Amino acid sequence: MKISNQSIIEMYEKMLKIRKFETKAMNLFAEGKIPGFVHLYIGEEAVATGACASLRDDDYITSTHRGHGHIIAKGGDLKYMMAELFGKETGYCKGKGGSMHIADATKGILGANGIVGAGHTIAVGAGLAAQYKGTDQVCVCFFGDASTNQSTFHEGLNLASIWKLPVVFVCENNGYGISVSQARHQAITDISVRAVAYNMPGITVDGNDVFAVYEAVNEAVSRARKGQGPTLVECKTYRWRGHFEGDPTVYRPVEELEQWKKKDPIPRMEKYIIENKVMTEADVTKLNEKMEKMVDDAVDFAVKSNNPSMASAVEDVYTDIIEEARVR
């Protein structure tokens, strides 16, 4: 597969951006600066990056509780993301959503999601709208291995298949749903086999190889754009951190993590980039620094932003009803 150097550099930049953002979020959470739940994407960067590389701004994605990577890969702005993690009024959701609900209408990001399995059906709706309006937009639906045991997975794939909707189902198989390993939550190892039941193409790729993800999703996206219906792409990967920050990860052996760390998608891509002279080592260092700076600037922006006004609590429930903040 031919990929331009420009695209390769962009993908590398995205992966770095995700890694640096997540590392910062990890530290901020540890320092008690971010409330709620934070589910980090460290180790899985190649999936979101490779999958979004074939998308336009007007294409859609649905995301999950582990959404930061998807949002960055689809073009989300670190400043507004970070401000949202801090609960500030400048955040993507005006401080009302937090990590699990970041959305960006201008980039087709239909929201991270706190409900496991919710994206499977929302994505089908986005595909339906695109098909109905006759656009060639597509929707990439990101989800984890464990979410494929929700009925929404089956209902979503079935409907997308019979209506030939432009949806690409991208499964991030990181081997666990919280503490429950894949072997304990389903009787298959390759989730792509489930495509057979819905008569759509299903493929399993190395989710830590950004090119493999890119290639598979690229083909699925072009099929979807041409009206040829949905595809299920399974990307095998691993989350390095606990399920959420603070999870003691007693359920998995340390050696397993060490094995996967050797397959870190970022140095792998770096190696390719330098060996193939896409960038020099000096360029790589510079880009790393640039991304770090960008993350630091985002934190700065978030810290300096205001908290939302108390009155804003009752706004945005409806388009037209704004309840007075009455004494309750």
Add this chain to the structure above:
Amino acid sequence: MEMKEMTYKDAIKLAMSEEMRKDENIIFIGEDIGLYGGAFGVSVGMFEEFGEERVRDTPISEAVIAGAAAGAAATGLRPICEMMFGDFITIAMDNLVNQAAKMRYMFGGKAKVPMTMRLPFGSGTGAAAQHTQSLEAWLCHVPGLKVVSASTPAEAKGLLKAAIRDDNPVCFIEHKLLYKMKGEVPVDDEYIVPLGVSDVKREGTDVTIVSYGTMLYRVLEAAEAVAKEGISVEVIDPRTLYPMDTATIIESVKKTGRAIVVHEACKTGGLGGEIAAAISESEAFDFLDAPVLRLGGLDTPIPYNRNLEAAAIPTVDKIKDAIYKVMNR
């Protein structure tokens, strides 16, 4: 009664464990409840004691958790289910509402569905709109379900044991912010708090306040504060939200002549309206010196920002204001 100090969540574990030791037909199913011990650590150690046959990690499939529990209950088991967050009951709703709740009635009394659905509800965790709800009014609206809310460690034990022994589907509401609360809990493994009995948590003569869950503690704090100003508040915890012992509430209002209901759930459509109506329809109506007030959460999803989240539900100050209002002060 011999007592032991323990946390609310350990009291819940104790109730489940004691009942499971007595009745081998009880199984416990849910997400990450096994070796992991549950998202809130409620069941730590139960997998080791009862094994994987009886403490079962399910896939992330709330519909089948509730549906399988209903089916197993109808065929001789007594399942206890845990929803990791009470909010996920939405996904189990058909199985609970259209199946478990109605099976006995639809079958003309020829079935029974003895299952317990444990539901961690409530905000205050910064977890935003899909992990913080208080949906008890939905559940109370469904004939066939019993709905219980425990406010103290001892009651968590006694009420949960009663729920598990009940032959009907029981939704057992737990308040996340209470999990770490400590209290004296009866050691007796026959200690039961019967369903359908309200408890007077504080005696008083001027105002009756009905509340449960975490709000109960704010009400008690407000009651303590206004006591210094000479206002005597009686606080009632219904403990069972359906079927509710309204007689205790009505008796109290006949004495005080004023009533306030305080809950965290959204005000509109919340139980506050139901309780206020029960008071108005009763003989307590003639004793009322002020309209019955409801304090509930804002009619909004729970916001993420900490300040907004805190302001979305009744505070001690708002409860005090309501007391002054009914006292005409």
